[in-house]
Amino acid sequence: MNFDFSEDVVTMREEVRRLLRDRFPRGAVRQAIDAGQSSDPAFWRLLGEMGWLGVAIPEEHGGAGMGYEPLCMIAEEMGAALAPAPFSSSIFLAAEALLLFGNEEQKATWLPRMASGEVIGTLALAEGAGDPRPAAVKAAIRNDRISGDKWPVVDGDLARIAIVAAQGADGEPGLALVELDAAGVSRTLLPAIDAVRRSARLILTDAPADPLPGAQGWGAIERLLDRAAILFAFEQVGGAQGALDMAVSHALDRFAFGRPIGSFQAIKHKLADIYVATELARSNAYYGAWAIDNDAPETPVAAAAARVAASNAYSLAGRENIQVHGGMGLTWESDCHLFYRRARELALIVGSPRHWQGRLVDQLASRDRE
Numbered sequence: 001m002n003f004d005f006s007e008d009v010v011t012m013r014e015e016v017r018r019l020l021r022d023r024f025p026r027g028a029v030r031q032a033i034d035a036g037q038s039s040d041p042a043f044w045r046l047l048g049e050m051g052w053l054g055v056a057i058p059e060e061h062g063g064a065g066m067g068y069e070p071l072c073m074i075a076e077e078m079g080a081a082l083a084p085a086p087f088s089s090s091i092f093l094a095a096e097a098l099l100l101f102g103n104e105e106q107k108a109t110w111l112p113r114m115a116s117g118e119v120i121g122t123l124a125l126a127e128g129a130g131d132p133r134p135a136a137v138k139a140a141i142r143n144d145r146i147s148g149d150k151w152p153v154v155d156g157d158l159a160r161i162a163i164v165a166a167q168g169a170d171g172e173p174g175l176a177l178v179e180l181d182a183a184g185v186s187r188t189l190l191p192a193i194d195a196v197r198r199s200a201r202l203i204l205t206d207a208p209a210d211p212l213p214g215a216q217g218w219g220a221i222e223r224l225l226d227r228a229a230i231l232f233a234f235e236q237v238g239g240a241q242g243a244l245d246m247a248v249s250h251a252l253d254r255f256a257f258g259r260p261i262g263s264f265q266a267i268k269h270k271l272a273d274i275y276v277a278t279e280l281a282r283s284n285a286y287y288g289a290w291a292i293d294n295d296a297p298e299t300p301v302a303a304a305a306a307r308v309a310a311s312n313a314y315s316l317a318g319r320e321n322i323q324v325h326g327g328m329g330l331t332w333e334s335d336c337h338l339f340y341r342r343a344r345e346l347a348l349i350v351g352s353p354r355h356w357q358g359r360l361v362d363q364l365a366s367r368d369r370e
Contacts, residue, residue, distance in 0.1 A: 003286040009069045011220035016052070016074055020081040026246075029082045029338055030368035033195045037348075038256025039158055041086050048117025053091060056330075057099065061354070068293040072234045072285070079238025082338050084196045085157035086120050088349075092231040094121025097163040097175055097224050101214035106177060110161065122159040124150035124178075124202055125221070131355035132225060134218045135171045139166040139204065144178055146209040149201070153237045154349055156180075156200030157189050164202075164209065165221060175215035175224075179321075182208050188336045194345035196338075225350050226303035230288035233303075236346050237285050240278045243317035243339040247271060247324040261324075274313075281306070301367065304360035318343035 023043060032040065047053050056071040058062025059367070071091070078087055080083055095114050098121075113119040127150055128135050139148020146166050153162065164178050180187065184207030187200045214220065248271060251262030261267050288306040291299040318340035324330035329336040347353055 003283075003290045004070055005286075007075060007288075007336070009270040011074050013073050013077065014069055019050075020077055020083060024081045024083055026335060028248065029196060030332075030335060032084050036070050037088045038084060038196050038198045039086060039155075041293045043083070044085050044117050044120075047085065047087070048115065051115075053087070053117055054111075054115025056091075057095060057111055057115045061099075062115040063136050064115075068231075068289055072231065075231050075234035076238035076241075076285075079235035079342075080242035082196065082239070082342060084240065086122070086158050088232060088235055089122040089155035089159065090114060090120045093123035093224075093226045094161065094163050095158070096227055096231075097123065097212065098177075100224060100227075101175060101212040101220060102177075103213050106210065107211065110177070115287055120155065120158050121161045121163065122153055122155050122223075124153045124162040124164040125350075126150065127342040128150060131351045132221070133288060134173055137165050137167055139164065140149045141166040141168055141176055141209055142210065143173070144209055144211065145206045146178060146204050148204050151201035152190055152192075152197050152199030152203070153187075153202050156187055156202055157198055162202065163164045163212070164204070166209070167206045168211075170218070170346055173221060174211060174217070175221065176209040176211040178204065178207055178209050184208070186368060189253065192345070197285040197342065197345045222300075227292050227299050228305040228350050229303040229356065230292055230299075232346060233281065233285040233288060233306035233310035236314040236343070237278060238283050239339055239342050239346070239367055240274070240281065240310070240313040240317040243314070243321040243336075244271070244278060245342075246335065246339070247274065247317075247321040250325055267324060270324055274320055277309075277316050281309040284309040301360065304356050304363055307350075307356040308353060311356070314339075314343040315353075316349060 024170045051064045052074050054063030055066050056068050059065040098111055112122055125132055127138055158178055162178050162180055163175050165173055165175055168174050184205045186203045190199045190201055192198045251267050252260050254261045284306040288302040291302040325336050329335050
């Protein structure tokens with residue numbers, strides 16, 4: 001079976017890549033950080049105007065209705081460019097939760113505004129350290145009021161709404177929509193390794209909440225995380241490719257003993273290892289894209305495989321890119337650390353690599369028993 005992108009998506013990729021290259025040339029992200037900006041509002045508005053934010057949102061809800069193939073492609077290119085925008089938080093997590101589990105009124109109210117870029121969303125799942133699991137959800141919702149302490153919430157400083165995981169009256173976890181400017185909500189910016197992907201702490205005290213009717217039980221939350229894991233895998237693959245391209249460029253341009261350092265066997269092996277890991281991750285991610293685009297029963301396995309391979313590839317690429325650059329790779333003026341920071345941040349957003357390794361083993365074992 002061919003899991004590659006269609007010709008239309010491949011053609012669209014060139015447009016996406018050209019805009020990102022023009023908008024964020026090498027060093028532009030670091031300059032934004034120096035200026036204290038974690039996001040570019042003008043770029044976010046442009047994403048909405050071009051229809052990229054709503055590419056997978058159905059037309060009846062204000063999107064383009066093109067499916068998940070172009071969304072995965074955009075995620076890959078955004079990852080390669082290290083674009084300073086809350087794209088994944090708003091689209092992979094919040095919008096996806098509404099699409100899967102929201103009622104018609106919730107979809108009609110929020111999805112068109114998210115597709116246009118008017119509203120930024122995020123997912124508030126974690127409550128401190130630890131991987132996602134039912135016992136980790138301590139926040140509670142009673143009579144459409146929610147209380148709890150959620151952190152870290154990625155892009156929680158920018159979001160207008162959050163999809164919050166909380167225990168219902170029956171003791172089962174579910175999801176509810178909370179407007180973050182409502183009474184009973186306070187948020188504090190947290191230190192983050194990635195200055196472009198900042199997190200916040202949300203303290204909810206009897207805050208108004210609108211439960212998502214389809215998101216009852218841990219199985220629903222796992223379904224959301226599976227789909228988000230595939231989309232994040234594409235962002236990770238893009239980042240790994242970006243780090244590899246940077247390392248290759250330096251290896252060809254940097255000379256030692258009268259030769260490009262890329263001609264030395266030790267450097268060749270580093271670059272080859274990154275390439276192999278990235279291509280393995282890309283193949284798993286493409287399988288995942290097919291799975292969610294077709295709502296296939298293989299989605300949980302595809303999600304775990306994509307997540308594990310992409311996390312490994314980006315982690316390797318981030319480290320080895322610094323090594324290929326030598327001493328200058330450790331400096332702020334070099335962009336190596338931006339890829340390394342993003343690799344570390346993305347590896348934990350929807351659960352650690354160990355969590356997804358365990359989920360992959362569990363899913364394969366379950367399939368073998370059937």
